[in-house]
Amino acid sequence: MKYINKKFTIEKVSVQKIAQKFGTPTYCYSYKQLNENIKNFKKNFKSFSPLICFAIKSNTNVNLIKEIKNFGLGADVVSMGELMMALKAGINPKKIVFSGVGKTSKEINYAIDKKILLINAESESEIKEIEKIAKFRKRKVQIGIRLNPNTDAKTLKQISTGKKENKFGVNEKVFFEIVKYCKNSNYIDLKCLSVHIGSQILDHKPYEKMLNVISRIINKINYNFEFIDLGGGMGIPYNSSNKKLNYKKYNFAIKKFLKKHNSKIIFEPGRSIVGNTGVLVCKIIYIKKIEKKNFVILDAAMNDLIRPALYGAIHKILPSIKKNKKLYKTYEFVGPICESTDKFATSKKFQALNEKEIIIICDVGAYGMSLSSNYNLRPKPTEILIKGSKIKVIKKRQKYRDFI
Numbered sequence: 001m002k003y004i005n006k007k008f009t010i011e012k013v014s015v016q017k018i019a020q021k022f023g024t025p026t027y028c029y030s031y032k033q034l035n036e037n038i039k040n041f042k043k044n045f046k047s048f049s050p051l052i053c054f055a056i057k058s059n060t061n062v063n064l065i066k067e068i069k070n071f072g073l074g075a076d077v078v079s080m081g082e083l084m085m086a087l088k089a090g091i092n093p094k095k096i097v098f099s100g101v102g103k104t105s106k107e108i109n110y111a112i113d114k115k116i117l118l119i120n121a122e123s124e125s126e127i128k129e130i131e132k133i134a135k136f137r138k139r140k141v142q143i144g145i146r147l148n149p150n151t152d153a154k155t156l157k158q159i160s161t162g163k164k165e166n167k168f169g170v171n172e173k174v175f176f177e178i179v180k181y182c183k184n185s186n187y188i189d190l191k192c193l194s195v196h197i198g199s200q201i202l203d204h205k206p207y208e209k210m211l212n213v214i215s216r217i218i219n220k221i222n223y224n225f226e227f228i229d230l231g232g233g234m235g236i237p238y239n240s241s242n243k244k245l246n247y248k249k250y251n252f253a254i255k256k257f258l259k260k261h262n263s264k265i266i267f268e269p270g271r272s273i274v275g276n277t278g279v280l281v282c283k284i285i286y287i288k289k290i291e292k293k294n295f296v297i298l299d300a301a302m303n304d305l306i307r308p309a310l311y312g313a314i315h316k317i318l319p320s321i322k323k324n325k326k327l328y329k330t331y332e333f334v335g336p337i338c339e340s341t342d343k344f345a346t347s348k349k350f351q352a353l354n355e356k357e358i359i360i361i362c363d364v365g366a367y368g369m370s371l372s373s374n375y376n377l378r379p380k381p382t383e384i385l386i387k388g389s390k391i392k393v394i395k396k397r398q399k400y401r402d403f404i
Contacts, residue, residue: 001030001279001362006322008360012389015281015320019358022382023397025282025300027369029064031301031387033277038071041272044247048258050265053097054153055232056082058270058366059278061383065089065393068273074117076232076268080107087114097229097266099146099194103165108133120144120194120229122169127178127188134187142274143182144192144229147175151206155198159312168196172217179223192266193218196231200271202242204249211257218261225263229255229374232268236275238363239314245272271366278365280305280381284357285336298359300404301335302342303375305361307370309341317345320358327352333359337376369395374403 007014010030018028041052044049053074056065060082065075066089074095075086086096096116098107101123108130111119121127121143134141148169161168170178182190197210207230214228234245254265282300289295307313317333328349335342344361353359372380386389 003322008318008320010386011384013391015358015360018281019283022384025280025304025381027278027280027285027381027383029278029365029385031385034067037273041269045251047255050267051095052217053095053266053268054273055268055270056086057370060085060370061394063387064088080110083111095109096128102369105129105133111283112137112139118142118144118192120146120192122146124174124178127181131185131187140187142189142191144194144227145175145178147195149195149197149210150347151197151210151213151216153344155200161196162200163171176221179221192227192229193225194229197233199233201233202235202245204246207250208253211253215257215260227266228263228267229266232270233270234272236271239316261397274365276365278368280364280368282359282361284353284355287353287355294329296331296333296353298333298335301337301341301378303337303373303378304381305364307367308344315364316362317347318360318362320360323351375404
């Protein structure tokens with residue numbers, strides 16, 4: 001994605017053309033960027049050939065998941081709906097792990113039916129529920145136990161999941177008790193130790209600390225886990241102040257861990273696979289000038305992209321056409337929803353804009369459309385996938401009759 005002749009272009013297609021043909025707002029994904037991300041991820045960890053399970057929660061478009069499946073990736077799911085979507089996309093059940101703190105008996109039964117690789121349990125109660133179902137069905141079920149390593153991921157508190165006060169996983173004492181319980185069960189096959197300390201992590205040091213905790217616990221319990229699921233959470237730089245995660249140092253820490261423990265590594269990346277593949281193309285409805293402020297009111301809103309309102313996330317905003325005239329203004333980019341939090345960003349030095357111009361919100365491939373809603377009874381946007389000069393609609397724009 002770059003400017004060609006001052007026009008913002010995705011592969012070989014200008015966003016001006018996209019806006020004219022498909023309307024706005026529209027989610028646009030680059031196949032080239034997706035391909036590059038997956039290849040780079042595999043390259044960074046090729047020395048130990050991990051099982052890479054794409055986090056379906058980050059982007060639930062079935063057509064995009066099909067493309068990801070074609071690269072040999074599995075899936076990390078956290079609901080029956082996500083499991084159904086992964087299977088619909090053609091992902092091999094033996095490459096699917098089912099995580100999440102609140103799996104219902106219906107979801108557990110469905111996962112057993114589909115013979116997925118692992119159900120990662122997160123509590124004593126869940127273990128006993130899985131065992132009860134497995135006993136009734138006369139089946140032995142492969143599971144993992146999610147450990148809470150009490151590790152600060154150095155990320156936003158809303159997406160931190162590995163500290164002792166978080167709802168995820170079990171503490172060390174309970175972990176030992178569950179392992180002992182599973183050893184004596186005829187219906188549970190304990191295969192995996194699972195962790196996941198948070199999301200949008202840009203520092204390798206929390207991962208190193210997490211690995212040290214896991215290593216100590218494995219040594220203490222003296223149990224051979226076939227799989228170690230390290231979760232995901234690898235972040236991307238949304239703006240110039242963000243540094244890139246040092247994959248080399250994370251890779252080195254894992255290789256050091258594997259010298260002591262002979263297990264297959266599982267990753268659950270989402271954002272690092274799809275985050276920077278997507279942009280949201282939108283149009284300026286009005287420019288509203290009030291005292292000391294210029295509001296740029298877009299036709300995209302927090303129902304289309306809620307991350308800024310939900311987390312205070314900052315997404316880079318760009319003009320679709322760069323202008324020769326060097327006239328800059330301060331703008332507050334907002335949506336039309338009746339909430340003061342329906343705001344995308346403030347830019348203190350943005351080229352002068354006019355109403356009806358096209359604007360691009362960057363890096364929306366993860367937790368963009370998957371977190372969208374019909375709030376204010378607004379239809380969800382079109383989604384398109386671009387391969388070179390070819391454009392494929394991978395989800396049509398909602399019509400009012402679809403939800404009213």
